[in-house]
Amino acid sequence: MSNIRTLSFDAVIVGGGGAGMRAALQLAQSGQKIALITKVFPTRSHTVSAQGGITCAIASDDPNDDWRWHMYDTVKGSDYIGDQDAIEYMCNVGPEVVYELEHMGLPFSRTEEGRIYQRPFGGQSKGPDNPTQAARTCAAADRTGHALLHALYQQNVKHDTNFFNEWYATDLVKNQDGAVTGVIAICMETGEKVFFKSRATILATGGSGRIYQSTTNALINTGDGVGMALRLGLPVQDIEMWQFHPTGIAGAGVLVTEGCRGEGGYLINKDGERFMERYAPNAKDLAGRDVVARSIMQEILDGRGCGPEGDHVFLKLDHLGKDVLHKRLPGICELAITFAASDPVKVPIPVVPTCHYMMGGIPTNIHGQAISQDAAGNDKIVDGLYAVGEVACVSVHGANRLGGNSLLDLVVFGRAAGMFIETQLKQGGDHRDTSESDLEQADSRFARLEESTKGEDVATLRKELQKVMQNDFGVFRKGEMMAEGVKKLSDLRARIADVHLTDKSNAYNTARIEALELENLIEVAEATAIAADARKESRGAHSRYDFPDRDDENWLAHSLYSPETKKVTKRDVNFAPKLVDTFQPKIRTY
Amino acid sequence: MLVSIYRYNPDTDAEPYMKDYEVDTGGKDLMVLDVLGLVKEQDPTLAYRRSCREGVCGSDGLNMNGKNGLACITSISEATNGKKKLTLRPLPGLPVIRDVVVDMTMFYNQYEKIKPYLINEDSPPAIERLQTPEERDKLDGLYECILCACCTTSCPSFWWNPEKFIGPAGLLQAYRFIIDSRDNATTERLSDLDDPFSLFRCRGIMNCVNVCPKGLNPTQAIGHIRSMLLDQAT
Numbered sequence: 001m002s003n004i005r006t007l008s009f010d011a012v013i014v015g016g017g018g019a020g021m022r023a024a025l026q027l028a029q030s031g032q033k034i035a036l037i038t039k040v041f042p043t044r045s046h047t048v049s050a051q052g053g054i055t056c057a058i059a060s061d062d063p064n065d066d067w068r069w070h071m072y073d074t075v076k077g078s079d080y081i082g083d084q085d086a087i088e089y090m091c092n093v094g095p096e097v098v099y100e101l102e103h104m105g106l107p108f109s110r111t112e113e114g115r116i117y118q119r120p121f122g123g124q125s126k127g128p129d130n131p132t133q134a135a136r137t138c139a140a141a142d143r144t145g146h147a148l149l150h151a152l153y154q155q156n157v158k159h160d161t162n163f164f165n166e167w168y169a170t171d172l173v174k175n176q177d178g179a180v181t182g183v184i185a186i187c188m189e190t191g192e193k194v195f196f197k198s199r200a201t202i203l204a205t206g207g208s209g210r211i212y213q214s215t216t217n218a219l220i221n222t223g224d225g226v227g228m229a230l231r232l233g234l235p236v237q238d239i240e241m242w243q244f245h246p247t248g249i250a251g252a253g254v255l256v257t258e259g260c261r262g263e264g265g266y267l268i269n270k271d272g273e274r275f276m277e278r279y280a281p282n283a284k285d286l287a288g289r290d291v292v293a294r295s296i297m298q299e300i301l302d303g304r305g306c307g308p309e310g311d312h313v314f315l316k317l318d319h320l321g322k323d324v325l326h327k328r329l330p331g332i333c334e335l336a337i338t339f340a341a342s343d344p345v346k347v348p349i350p351v352v353p354t355c356h357y358m359m360g361g362i363p364t365n366i367h368g369q370a371i372s373q374d375a376a377g378n379d380k381i382v383d384g385l386y387a388v389g390e391v392a393c394v395s396v397h398g399a400n401r402l403g404g405n406s407l408l409d410l411v412v413f414g415r416a417a418g419m420f421i422e423t424q425l426k427q428g429g430d431h432r433d434t435s436e437s438d439l440e441q442a443d444s445r446f447a448r449l450e451e452s453t454k455g456e457d458v459a460t461l462r463k464e465l466q467k468v469m470q471n472d473f474g475v476f477r478k479g480e481m482m483a484e485g486v487k488k489l490s491d492l493r494a495r496i497a498d499v500h501l502t503d504k505s506n507a508y509n510t511a512r513i514e515a516l517e518l519e520n521l522i523e524v525a526e527a528t529a530i531a532a533d534a535r536k537e538s539r540g541a542h543s544r545y546d547f548p549d550r551d552d553e554n555w556l557a558h559s560l561y562s563p564e565t566k567k568v569t570k571r572d573v574n575f576a577p578k579l580v581d582t583f584q585p586k587i588r589t590y
Numbered sequence: 591m592l593v594s595i596y597r598y599n600p601d602t603d604a605e606p607y608m609k610d611y612e613v614d615t616g617g618k619d620l621m622v623l624d625v626l627g628l629v630k631e632q633d634p635t636l637a638y639r640r641s642c643r644e645g646v647c648g649s650d651g652l653n654m655n656g657k658n659g660l661a662c663i664t665s666i667s668e669a670t671n672g673k674k675k676l677t678l679r680p681l682p683g684l685p686v687i688r689d690v691v692v693d694m695t696m697f698y699n700q701y702e703k704i705k706p707y708l709i710n711e712d713s714p715p716a717i718e719r720l721q722t723p724e725e726r727d728k729l730d731g732l733y734e735c736i737l738c739a740c741c742t743t744s745c746p747s748f749w750w751n752p753e754k755f756i757g758p759a760g761l762l763q764a765y766r767f768i769i770d771s772r773d774n775a776t777t778e779r780l781s782d783l784d785d786p787f788s789l790f791r792c793r794g795i796m797n798c799v800n801v802c803p804k805g806l807n808p809t810q811a812i813g814h815i816r817s818m819l820l821d822q823a824t
Contacts, residue, residue, distance in 0.1 A: 040641050041698075043736070044639075048642060048646050049646055058717070058718075098718075099717055103710075103718070110725075112722075112723065113720070115718060143734060146646060146736070157702055189693075334645070338645065457634065459631045505635075506601055507688045510637045511634040
């Protein structure tokens with residue numbers, strides 16, 4: 001590997017979204033020598049698409065609001081497989097982290113008192129004994145992700161973070177002791193390949209919604225971090241748990257924020273009926289996302305869908321009036337006009353449940369340290385590797401994420417990992433050794449692609465993969481279809497291994513990037529499929545016709561998928577918060 | 591439909607050229623980004639940037655039949671405006687890396703020059719800094735900028751002086767911080783712009799306003815800064 005240049009850093013962050021930039025900021029402020037590698041210019045990251053807000057008990061809307069209520073909602077929302085120590089940490093430290101964002105300049109919307117504006121979101125209550133709808137989601141109109149991502153980028157500019165923009169990380173490097181010693185990445189502009197040697201490597205690569213045909217996710221969400229971890233032999237957790245957002249614009253897949261329903265919008269079927277009243281009599285349109293998505297699908301399956309094909313429902317907003325819509329939901333008005341030719345001021349928006357968020361990912365502790373297991377099933381830290389944000393499964397979302405909790409997850413755990421790594425780095429220690437053969441191993445799939453002379457093309461294989469996931473692993477799942485899907489994916493894996501890269505030029509070769517991304521998509525898709533087939537119950541977003549009930553006796557547990565055995569084992573959920581009593585599993589109703 | 595695209599690969603081409611593609615849109619009025627996707631299925635060597643595909647990330651600024659805009663939220667009919675052929679070129683005024691991918695370094699440098707971050711050295715309160723809804727309203731029309739560079743690369747003043755003129759996108763952000771009630775570096779920010787080039791090269795041509803895919807108005811923001819500078823001088 002004499003052709004590969006080595007650059008050395010204290011910490012390398014892969015991914016320039018909310019989590020990666022929050023971690024980078026922490027480390028840049030502490031004076032560490034860091035590099036942030038990102039395949040798109042940071043403000044093009046998918047965090048930018050987040051709309052409705054960041055949920056946090058800052059007690060602006062309700063002066064008596066309490067982070068413990070937020071914690072309770074999140075535990076319940078997770079259908080009880082979110083780790084309670086992690087959820088406690090996130091909800092407790094949340095206000096401090098949100099205030100920091102405001103101090104950085106994030107232009108939150110305001111109340112008359114000058115405080116941050118909070119809106120109601122799904123699954124929010126005022127504690128275990130009070131199902132009153134809370135308004136806990138801090139918003140910058142309906143462009144909160146944009147505002148947050150730009151504020152973080154701006155602070156990183158201020159603190160001179162060392163960005164490697166439009167560099168694509170291909171694989172992690174692991175040495176003979178099993179420690180991660182850095183990552184290989186290519187400069188997209190020139191094609192140059194570099195080994196980023198690092199004492200701490202942080203994956204902040206986001207989600208992988210592009211395994212589905214229809215998704216709210218950006219085209220860049222190809223599961224690069226999960227793919228890299230799986231190729232290293234590391235397990236992923238709860239990867240069968242995919243959130244389908246109730247309201248993607250029918251046909252286009254573009255997200256329509258839950259904030260629409262928070263502001264008073266509601267769903268109607270072809271008869272004009274506000275059907276959520278039947279499915280969730282108390283919370284109605286603001287029940288958990290899994291509940292609302294299933295209700296919509298049920299309406300469609302029962303023949304009450306809208307449109308000539310009866311394949312969607314409507315989100316009604318016109319009764320809120322032009323002023324509220326243009327003030328609170330200006331971005332939605334634009335998107336609905338562009339992608340559905342529907343002005344929400346006048347007509348409802350056609351919507352359908354759409355793949356949105358990967359609850360599962362690389363298991364970590366609250367410091368972001370990646371976790372694997374030994375042969376006896378005991379947790380062990382993966383030396384040198386961290387994960388934060390959507391790629392990680394810390395796990396605060398369990399089987400179903402609440403709206404507004406993803407932005408909080410990003411900044412809370414990006415910051416936590418940054419602080420922890422800062423302490424670790426200050427304690428000293430040198431780079432771990434990396435041998436030539438470690439590097440060659442990490443570079444092997446790249447090398448194979450460069451030598452390909454025949455095989456199928458990327459676009460065809462990607463389409464097939466997305467079709468399998470869409471048809472066999474959607475909102476409702478069934479054993480036999482999933483088994484079939486697993487088989488199809490196994491065949492696809494073999495074909496993808498033979499994919500042909502026709503263009504081998506160096507300058508800004510996006511064909512090469514897409515081929516590398518496809519190999520990550522198949523890793524995520526297969527892990528999802530096998531884990532989904534293995535979890536023989538219905539919980540949160542994972543809903544099976546053949547196992548319609550939650551099974552706490554057997555499945556009140558994380559699933560852990562091992563790429564080496566292609567088998568699923570169970571890992572304990574944490575029920576030991578430090579400051580409050582455990583929230584015991586209950587029947588989940590809204 | 592017929593699509594003509596600017597092609598240039600520095601590894602293989604001595605100079606750029608236009609290449610025509612016949613694309614089957616199925617009779618639909620697709621977004622230009624979807625058309626690029628169909629072309630890439632025919633010819634994987636075509637390079638372009640894209641990410642969110644919904645007009646919020648700013649990756650896919652292009653020159654479409656002579657006008658800058660985002661490929662993902664511009665339909666074929668909007669771009670072609672009755673013409674038979676869709677013509678796609680890189681954003682003007684910046685060096686081309688490959689095909690329609692431009693080197694945006696000059697654009698980002700101008701953005702960084704305006705100190706694009708809140709400056710307030712007072713120690714912050716235990717909660718958020720308070721801001722009235724009226725004060726916050728002043729940021730509307732400014733903070734929404736997605737840094738797509740459609741405006742700056744449509745500006746003749748920027749073409750002429752890309753190293754010295756901040757350009758509409760950067761100046762819009764300068765005003766976003768000047769007018770933020772929480773920022774207290776207004777004097778410093780204004781004096782940074784007080785030279786013949788940084789701001790005063792704006793000639794009010796208003797191409798920026800004409801092309802901004804987010805409907806923002808950099809010319810107006812520039813006008814406000816100009817007034818503040820003049821007030822300061824008197």
